[in-house]
Each structure stands twice: as C-alpha cells, then as structure tokens.
Amino acid sequence: MNEEVLTILEEITGTDEVKNNLDIDIFAENLLDSLGTIQLLVELEDHFQISIPVSEFDRKQWSTPRKIIQQLKDSQG
Amino acid sequence: MKSLSPYETPYYFILLIILLLPLILRLLEGKRSMWYQNLLTFFFLILSFGGNNKSQGIALIFYIVWQIALVSTFFWFNQKRGQLFFYSAVLLAILPLIIVKVTPLVTGGISFIGFLGISYLTFKSVQVVMEIHDGVIKEYKISYFLQFLLFFPTISSGPIDRYRRFVGDLENVPERFEYVGLLGKGIQMIFLGFLYKFILGYLLGKQLLPFVASAALAERGFSINLLFYMYVYSMYLFFDFAGYSLFAVGTSYLMGYATPVNFNKPFLSVNIKDFWNRWHMSLSFWFRDYVYMRLVFTLIKKKIFKSRVTASYAGYLGLFLLMGAWHGLTWYYLVYGLYHAGLIILTDRWTRFKRKHQAKIPSSRWTKFLAVGLTFHAVCLSFLIFSGFLDTFFKSLH
Numbered sequence: 001m002n003e004e005v006l007t008i009l010e011e012i013t014g015t016d017e018v019k020n021n022l023d024i025d026i027f028a029e030n031l032l033d034s035l036g037t038i039q040l041l042v043e044l045e046d047h048f049q050i051s052i053p054v055s056e057f058d059r060k061q062w063s064t065p066r067k068i069i070q071q072l073k074d075s076q077g
Numbered sequence: 078m079k080s081l082s083p084y085e086t087p088y089y090f091i092l093l094i095i096l097l098l099p100l101i102l103r104l105l106e107g108k109r110s111m112w113y114q115n116l117l118t119f120f121f122l123i124l125s126f127g128g129n130n131k132s133q134g135i136a137l138i139f140y141i142v143w144q145i146a147l148v149s150t151f152f153w154f155n156q157k158r159g160q161l162f163f164y165s166a167v168l169l170a171i172l173p174l175i176i177v178k179v180t181p182l183v184t185g186g187i188s189f190i191g192f193l194g195i196s197y198l199t200f201k202s203v204q205v206v207m208e209i210h211d212g213v214i215k216e217y218k219i220s221y222f223l224q225f226l227l228f229f230p231t232i233s234s235g236p237i238d239r240y241r242r243f244v245g246d247l248e249n250v251p252e253r254f255e256y257v258g259l260l261g262k263g264i265q266m267i268f269l270g271f272l273y274k275f276i277l278g279y280l281l282g283k284q285l286l287p288f289v290a291s292a293a294l295a296e297r298g299f300s301i302n303l304l305f306y307m308y309v310y311s312m313y314l315f316f317d318f319a320g321y322s323l324f325a326v327g328t329s330y331l332m333g334y335a336t337p338v339n340f341n342k343p344f345l346s347v348n349i350k351d352f353w354n355r356w357h358m359s360l361s362f363w364f365r366d367y368v369y370m371r372l373v374f375t376l377i378k379k380k381i382f383k384s385r386v387t388a389s390y391a392g393y394l395g396l397f398l399l400m401g402a403w404h405g406l407t408w409y410y411l412v413y414g415l416y417h418a419g420l421i422i423l424t425d426r427w428t429r430f431k432r433k434h435q436a437k438i439p440s441s442r443w444t445k446f447l448a449v450g451l452t453f454h455a456v457c458l459s460f461l462i463f464s465g466f467l468d469t470f471f472k473s474l475h
Contacts, residue, residue: 014432033350034365035389038374045378053211054370 001048005069008043012036022066027059040068050075078128082193083121083233084274084324090267096120097331101260104333109250114332121229126192133192140173140195141226144202145219152209152217163210170206174199182406194233196403198226200363205240207367214240221247230328234321236339236359246334256333263330266323274320281313290466294473303470307461314460315343318357344456347448348428349420352456360400369396390425394418404463413463420455 009018013031017024026032032040041052052075062068081089096117103110126134151166173190180188205222208214225243251259289309293302322339329336337359346352353361373392375381382388394415401414431438461467 034370035373035385035392038370038377038389039385041374042377053213054366054374055208055211055213 001072002069004047005044005072006065008040008047009065009068012039012043018065022069023064025063026065027063044072048072048076080126080128080130081124083125083229084270084321089124092124093121093328097328101331104250104256105253105260107250107253107256109333118227118229122227122232125233130193132189136190136192136195139190140192140198141223143173144170144198144226145222148202148205148209148222149217149219151206152214155209163206166206166210167203170202171199178402178406197232197235197237200235200237200360201226201240204237204363204367207371208240216244228329228334230332230334231325231336234318234325236322236325236337237363238336238359242337243334251333259330259333259335263327266327266330270320270323270327272320273316273323278313278317278320281309282317285309286313293466294470297474303461306464306466307457310464310466311457311460314464315340344453345449346452346456347445348452349417349424349455350428352452353421356456364396364400368399369393372396386425386429390422393421393425397421407465407468409462409465409468413459416459416462420459 006019009026010016013026013036015031017029018026018031024031037057038054041054041057045051050072056075062071081092083089100110100113100117103113122134122137126137147166147169151162155162174195177188177191177195180186180191205214205217205225209217221244222240224247225238225240228238228243231238286306286309289302289306293300293306296302319340326336326338339358339360341355341358343352343356346355353365369392372395373389376388376391377385382391397414397418398411399414400417401410401412404410404413
C-alpha cells in the first residue's frame with residue numbers, strides 16, 4: 001500500500017522527492033495545490049475503495065507523505 | 078432607541094470593554110463564565126438588532142429558528158438519505174439569502190426577511206450541513222450550533238469561523254498562559270483596527286475618495302483621475318474591512334476564542350492565487366472548501382471534462398461567479414467575479430508554462446518585484462469594477 005500511495009503522489013506532484021523524503025511538506029513546498037488535493041482524493045478513492053470526504057482533508061493532518069499513509073491506514077481501520 | 082452597529086462608534090467600544098471586563102477577569106483565572114457570555118451576547122444582539130432596527134431583529138429570530146430546525150432535522154435524519162436529501166438541505170439553508178438577494182431586482186425594495194449579517198450566518202449554516210453530510214461533524218448540539226451562529230463579535234461581517242474549530246474553543250477554556258497571549262494579541266489587534274478603520278479608512282474613504290470621485294467624473298471621459306480613484310478606493314476597501322476584521326478577531330481573542338484572521342498583507346501577493354490566500358481569507362477559504370473543491374471533485378469523478386485542468390477551470394468559474402453574485406446581482410459584481418476567474422485561470426496557465434520552461438525564464442528579486450506590482454494593479458482594477466463607480470462613470474458620459 002505504501003508504495004502505491006507514493007506512486008500516486010509522485011504522479012500528481014510530478015516529482016520523486018515525495019518518495020525520497022517521506023517528511024517533506026507538500027503544501028509548504030508548493031507540490032500540491034487545491035486541484036492536486038482533489039486529484040489525490042479521487043485517486044485514493046479509486047485505488048483503495050475508500051471514501052474520503054473533502055472536509056475530512058485537513059491540510060495539517062495530510063501535509064507529508066508519511067502522514068498521508070497514516071491517515072489512510074486510520075480510515076481503513 | 079437608536080440601535081448600534083458593531084464597532085462603528087466610540088460608545089460601542091466603551092460598552093464593549095467595560096462589559097467584557099468580568100469575562101476577561103474570569104478567563105485570567107482559567108475559567109469561563111458561560112452564563113455571563115450568553116448575557117453579553119444577548120445584550121449586544123439587542124443593541125444591534127433592537128430599537129429602530131427591531132424589524133431586523135425579528136427577521137434574525139425567524140432566520141435562526143429556520144436554520145436550527147433545518148440543520149437539526151438534517152443531522153437526525155441524514156443517515157442513508159442520499160444526495161437529494163443533502164442538496165435539498167443545502168438549498169433550504171441558502172433560500173432566505175437567495176430571497177434577500179433577488180427581492181431588490183423584483184420589487185425594487187429590500188426584503189423584510191433580511192438583516193445585517195445574513196450572508197455570514199448562511200455561510201456558517203451551509204458549512205455545518207456539508208460537514209454533517211460528510212460525516213466529519215459527528216456530534217451536534219443545538220446549543221453549540223446556536224452559539225456558533227450567534228457569536229456576537231463576528232455576527233455582522235465575519236470572519237467566517239469553522240464549526241469544529243469553534244466548538245473546540247467553546248469546550249476548552251484556554252490555559253491561563255495561553256489566554257494571556259490571546260489577550261495581548263487581542264488588544265493589539267483592536268488598536269491596529271482603530272488605526273486602520275478610523276484613521277486610514279476614514280481619511281481615504283470619507284475625505285479623499287469623494288474628492289477623487291468628483292475629479293474623475295468632471296473629466297467626462299477616461300483620465301488619470303479615474304486611476305487615482307482606483308488606488309484610493311482599493312486602499313480604502315482594505316483599511317476599512319481589515320480594520321473591522323481586526324476588531325472582530327481581537328474581540329474574539331479577548332473572549333478566549335481564536336477566530337481565524339481575514340487578511341495577511343494581501344498587497345504583497347506575487348500572483349492572484351497568492352492574493353486569494355491573503356485577502357478576506359475566511360471567505361475565500363470557504364469558497365475553496367465548500368464550492369470549488371466539491372465542484373471540481375464531482376467534475377473529475379464523473380469525468381465531465383476530458384482534462385482535469387479544464388475541470389479545475391470550470392471550478393474557478395463557478396466559484397468566482399457565485400462569489401460575484403453573492404456580493405449582489407449587479408453587472409459590476411458579476412464582471413468582478415468573471416474577471417477574477419479569468420485572472421486565476423491565466424495565472425494557472427502561466428504557472429504551468431513556467432514549470433515546463435523553468436531554465437529559460439529569469440527569476441530574481443526584480444522579477445518578484447514586477448510580479449507583486451502586476452498583481453497589485455490587476456487586483457486594484459478588480460476593485461474599481463467592484464466599487465460600482467464605473468456604473469456611475471459610464472452613466473455620467475451620456
């Protein structure tokens with residue numbers, strides 16, 4: 001699952017930095033904007049058959065690749 | 078009795094500070110006196126919506142009953158009701174505001190169901206409906222929702238808080254040291270607000286603006302005076318509204334609530350996207366989270382457009398047209414919305430182009446300077462449209 005999430009992130013942000021540094025702040029580094037965020041949510045829904053509502057997405061809690069993976073694990077329970 | 082609009086007169090501030098004192102003293106002991114806060118809320122609501130504003134006060138009461146009934150029903154019966162139920166609830170939450178906005182077009186007068194701050198309460202209510210639908214508001218109490226809607230420091234013009242954030246502050250009284258920090262910042266904000274609204278805003282709006290306005294009209298055509306009007310109006314708009322926002326946030330801080338701020342040096346933005354992250358932030362974030370994100374999500378999910386970038390442009394168009402219409406149903410507000418949608422789409426095209434040709438495009442202190450200057454002028458032009466002055470100007474030419 002980790003690998004899959006990172007590949008999705010790499011495609012959307014257009015850089016492999018997200019794979020090399022799991023703690024990079026994707027919003028502070030301008031790697032993900034609003035459209036990128038929506039794309040991420042759509043891709044995650046399609047890949048993992050889970051639904052993440054837009055308002056669940058708090059930028060602070062989804063700011064790094066590591067946090068994103070953790071959030072997904074939490075929502076899969 | 079004459080009613081008092083929030084933060085308009087010295088008398089209001091004197092009352093505010095004196096009546097806040099007991100609350101502040103309790104908070105300094107790490108406690109919040111809820112009954113006193115409720116009494117204060119009641120008092121300030123009467124002050125603004127009583128007396129010669131009584132008809133607005135009655136409209137406010139009916140509005141609150143309507144929203145409470147709607148949101149509570151939605152919360153209790155939301156499970157497994159599907160999209161139609163959700164869309165109906167959103168529509169019903171906006172309905173009073175729609176009526177207020179459309180009435181002047183139909184009857185030429187203002188609607189009797191309107192009151193000062195109706196749009197801001199509507200933003201709050203719609204937000205709660207959407208987050209209940211998303212399942213992120215799991216606990217809903219009528220008393221909390223009522224506190225959220227009627228929080229008096231922000232009732233007339235925001236900033237638009239978030240329900241979950243607000244409830245966090247409502248439930249957790251700040252620690253003593255934390256509150257001392259809030260108190261200091263709050264007082265500082267209120268004093269900065271005096272400078273912004275009552276000195277700079279007053280000089281620009283009440284003294285300079287009428288002067289440049291008549292100068293621009295006297296030319297009977299385009300002139301440098303129209304340009305001056307644009308600058309003066311833009312500065313006035315900022316200092317007046319940023320000043321108000323500082324009062325609203327500062328007062329919230331004094332009460333131990335960290336209401337989000339509205340402005341972050343907007344005239345230093347490097348592009349239009351940056352600008353909307355710095356100007357009237359609580360409003361633009363609301364439109365981002367509850368209009369743009371949801372609209373674009375649906376457009377992408379249902380594959381309405383081939384390209385996702387096109388979907389996001391449709392989202393921008395929807396967002397800014399709605400924002401324009403919200404300001405009022407006049408040609409200049411709608412053009413203002415369209416203009417900003419156009420600017421942000423253009424900015425997006427440029428950013429994408431720049432990313433591809435990074436090596437060839439110079440980047441230095443000077444290009445940044447240029448970017449700030451260009452953005453500033455693009456924004457000021459939008460405010461000139463927004464001001465409605467062009468309407469007067471064009472009519473004066475005939």
